[in-house]
Amino acid sequence: MSDEIGKCLCGRIEVTCSELPKNVIACYCSDCQKASGGGPSFNIIVPDGDIQVTKGETSIFNVTADSGNSVERHFCSNCGSAVYSKLSTRTVWKAGLFNHIQDLELVANVWGSSDNKLSIINTEVKTFDKGAS
Numbered sequence: 001m002s003d004e005i006g007k008c009l010c011g012r013i014e015v016t017c018s019e020l021p022k023n024v025i026a027c028y029c030s031d032c033q034k035a036s037g038g039g040p041s042f043n044i045i046v047p048d049g050d051i052q053v054t055k056g057e058t059s060i061f062n063v064t065a066d067s068g069n070s071v072e073r074h075f076c077s078n079c080g081s082a083v084y085s086k087l088s089t090r091t092v093w094k095a096g097l098f099n100h101i102q103d104l105e106l107v108a109n110v111w112g113s114s115d116n117k118l119s120i121i122n123t124e125v126k127t128f129d130k131g132a133s
């Protein structure tokens with residue numbers, strides 16, 4: 001299988017994954033709503049190193065998340081697309097980077113307590129009020 005390439009909106013940033021990611025966690029925290037334009041963010045969590053930035057360089061916005069943890073939000077400074085967030089325990093990649101987004105599968109929702117009326121939480125999977133541990 002060839003490597004899967006993901007891109008930001010303008011294409012300046014490319015990421016490559018060695019293993020095709022499948023599972024997605026939707027985050028409804030207030031920071032993700034700001035960053036996404038109002039909805040949740042859809043995050044891919046893979047072992048460190050499975051996905052890497054292979055073209056371009058991300059800009060970083062540091063923020064203290066609803067969880068109290070500090071988060072580095074990496075984005076494309078040209079088009080504004082979110083690329084990944086680096087938490088102390090893991091790195092989460094944005095599902096929108098990938099062409100095979102149709103094949104990704106939602107497995108859980110986090111920060112469901114921060115949901116707004118515009119976004120309808122998919123209740124077919126487990127929803128955590130706060131972050132999943």
Ligand SMILES: [Zn+2]
Pocket residue numbers: 008009010011012013076077078079080081
């Ligand atoms: Zn871009």
Ligand SMILES: [Zn+2]
Pocket residue numbers: 027028029030031032033041111
């Ligand atoms: Zn979030």
